[in-house]
Amino acid sequence: MADGGPRLSHSVTVDGVEVRYGIRGAGDRDLLLVHGSGAHHMWWHAVAPELEKTWRVISVDLSGHGDSGHRDDYDAATWAEELMAVLRAAGAQRPIVAAHSLGGRVALLAVSRYPEEFAGLVLFDAGIWAPDHLLDSPLPPRTARPPRLYPTLEEARARFRLMPPQPQPPAEILDPVAEYSMRAVEGGWVWKHDGGGFPTLYEEVIERAAATVAVPVAYVSGGASSVVDDARAERAASTIPNVTTVRLPGVHHHLTLEVPESCARLIDELGGRQLSRST
Numbered sequence: 001m002a003d004g005g006p007r008l009s010h011s012v013t014v015d016g017v018e019v020r021y022g023i024r025g026a027g028d029r030d031l032l033l034v035h036g037s038g039a040h041h042m043w044w045h046a047v048a049p050e051l052e053k054t055w056r057v058i059s060v061d062l063s064g065h066g067d068s069g070h071r072d073d074y075d076a077a078t079w080a081e082e083l084m085a086v087l088r089a090a091g092a093q094r095p096i097v098a099a100h101s102l103g104g105r106v107a108l109l110a111v112s113r114y115p116e117e118f119a120g121l122v123l124f125d126a127g128i129w130a131p132d133h134l135l136d137s138p139l140p141p142r143t144a145r146p147p148r149l150y151p152t153l154e155e156a157r158a159r160f161r162l163m164p165p166q167p168q169p170p171a172e173i174l175d176p177v178a179e180y181s182m183r184a185v186e187g188g189w190v191w192k193h194d195g196g197g198f199p200t201l202y203e204e205v206i207e208r209a210a211a212t213v214a215v216p217v218a219y220v221s222g223g224a225s226s227v228v229d230d231a232r233a234e235r236a237a238s239t240i241p242n243v244t245t246v247r248l249p250g251v252h253h254h255l256t257l258e259v260p261e262s263c264a265r266l267i268d269e270l271g272g273r274q275l276s277r278s279t
């Protein structure tokens with residue numbers, strides 16, 4: 001797969017930065033897929049094909065990720081406006097949003113600001129409160145630094161790991177994700193995502209959005225997740241109004257890569273149920 005794989009075919013500019021997005025599927029229901037921190041739309045590559053049969057699937061690379069442009073700084077409000085700009089450019093009509101990890105926190109903020117423009121949320125291991133490993137050792141402040149250069153694609157690919165660590169998915173699932181994560185430059189290969197770091201968005205505004213969200217929410221988490229443990233899953237269930245909770249035993253944080261068929265089924269079932277309730 002040359003130069004990191006398929007490029008999203010559409011773009012919209014938000015605050016001077018290009019945000020890439022794509023549309024696939026011929027369904028009459030709109031679905032937006034949102035990735036997590038340091039990731040990109042290919043985190044959904046094994047989930048989306050099952051959904052494209054009945055949904056019009058919109059994928060996005062948030063700024064700082066994938067093929068989208070980079071910013072000097074990142075925040076929840078700007079990322080939320082990127083989601084809105086993509087949905088409006090795509091002509092989406094009251095979509096369901098399926099979002100993983102940090103993408104779920106961004107989606108919660110977008111829905112809290114524009115509740116009338118959404119039918120529901122399906123959140124996948126989207127922590128609302130910081131996990132223990134971040135409480136013990138918070139992320140360092142954002143710094144500008146040149147990307148690390150790898151002389152060959154093979155060397156770069158060998159360094160690719162899911163974070164936080166978990167059992168690696170099979171090569172047929174992980175390889176397309178890893179390859180899209182890399183960009184060819186003079187002298188070798190670099191990671192596409194902004195290496196200066198991103199805010200975690202474990203913020204009061206996100207907790208407030210979760211507690212007041214006005215659309216149906218399905219909160220799906222992994223029973224073996226290091227981000228949403230049992231206590232945080234139970235807290236989310238008691239915090240989010242109008243919520244359906246699903247705990248997947250033995251599944252880790254990157255569940256869209258670990259159990260993509262289950263994720264597709266849950267989006268189709270839970271998202272379809274939300275859409276029916278909102279019409």
